[in-house]
Amino acid sequence: MSIEDGDDPSCYMVQETTFDYEYDADFDWENVTASQCNCTHPLHKFLEVCITRCSIGDDTVFFSMTDEELFEIALPGFLYLTVFLVGTIGNSMVIFVVNRFKRMRNVTNVFLASLSTADLCLIWFCVPIMFMKYMSHTWSMGRFACYSVHYIQQFTCFCSVLTMTMISFERFLAIAYPMRNIWFSSIGRAKKVILLIWLLSAMLAVPTAVRMDYETNLSLSGQRVHWCRRRFPSHFMGYQRQTLNKAYALYQLLLLIIFPVLTMSICYARVSAIVYKSSKDRMILSQAMVAFSKAATDAVTFSGYSAIPMITTSRNLKTANTTINSYSKHRNNRVAEANKKQVSE
CATH class of the missing domain: 1.20.1070.10 (Rhodopsin 7-helix transmembrane proteins)
Known part of the structure; x- marks a missing residue:
């Protein structure tokens, strides 16, 4: 029995399916007699005249099956x-x-x-x-x-x-x-x-x-x-x-x-x-912290030797400090805005 138009072919459907067997065109299917029944042929088992001859008991069904x-x-x-x-x-x-x-x-x-x-x-x-x-x-x-x-x-x-x-x-x-x-x-x-x-x-x-x-x-x-x-x-x-x-x-x-x-x-x-976005902000903060640490280290290292490195180090320290303060301010504003929005909703 085939699936009719409109039937649901989903995996949850209990479908009615059949197997396609070879059809013998030379055999007279309409006028078949009981003596012509071949119970080894899959189609003969469904012929009305072969029902009695080809019927087998439930206890022998597995022994009569092919491989x-x-x-x-x-x-x-x-x-x-x-x-x-x-x-x-x-x-x-x-x-x-x-x-x-x-x-x-x-x-x-x-x-x-x-x-x-x-x-x-x-x-x-x-x-x-x-x-x-x-x-x-x-x-x-x-x-x-x-x-x-x-x-x-x-x-x-x-x-x-x-x-x-x-x-x-x-x-x-x-x-x-x-x-x-x-x-x-x-x-x-x-x-x-x-x-x-x-x-x-x-x-x-x-x-x-x-x-x-x-x-x-x-x-x-x-x-x-x-x-x-x-x-x-x-x-x-x-x-x-x-x-x-x-x-x-x-x-x-x-x-x-x-x-x-x-x-x-x-x-x-x-x-x-x-x-x-959060990982990108953290990367910027990490770079600023590295620059801040390097500037502080350079300030300590060159403080007793030269004024020129101190000027460069001071600029790097100021830039890193500005970056960190900017990030902290941006983060605090974003958190405050999010909390305000949640409270108002």
Whole structure:
């Protein structure tokens, strides 16, 4: 089954895929009889007349697979298991360290612990479901799981994105407005912000639960099969499915890509500019201090020998002293202006 127009091909989607097998044009597929069934041919297993003959028990399914079919299961299974274990251990260690050691409990690390919690939920709900869906082309976990699992996946995705955005904003405040960041740098206030992020993520993920289509059909053998697709039901709320899918794609584009990327880019660009300017001012101050030290040393060295070096040394000392005083005055004015602006706001 191919992905229909408007379906979401994202990594969080449980997709319905098929394998392309060679089609024998000389074979009479419409008038095939049970005696012609070749159960080793992948397509014959799906013919109605071959269902009974080619059916095998659950206990012999792995023994009847070819090496290629076993490889198609073993390699993805190993990769899914690796991602699950590494993600679980890594994120659990972050949460443990932040909660166990008191010196690690600062605002940034609290946000990182929240980010690890969201990633941990995403790993627990996304990876097992994706692997189970890879093993079966149908949905066998019921209607409630169809809606809730995809909702939780999108919910944790919003948590991760909003938390990373808040981390960049907190770093910007700490460097650009240190006086204002004193109020924000409280652990208690950071936890309140995290709670707000999780509540907001829960609301923003609601459209994902609505955008689920749970279908039921009959197989060739008469068994009831179910499908769980990420698409709006047909004519939902009087709108066409294609229109709703476009609106949902725009919704995700704005909230998951444009807003966080734009916010983080602005914050980190401002931080980079402030750090660059600060390092440049420090370099000027360092050069002035070196000149001041050299002038003072020369004054002591040549004070008893010649008046000419003393004149040159005096000029260097005066220049260095002027540079230092100018830098100190500029820095004090800048700090006073920043504090005044923060108090007025």
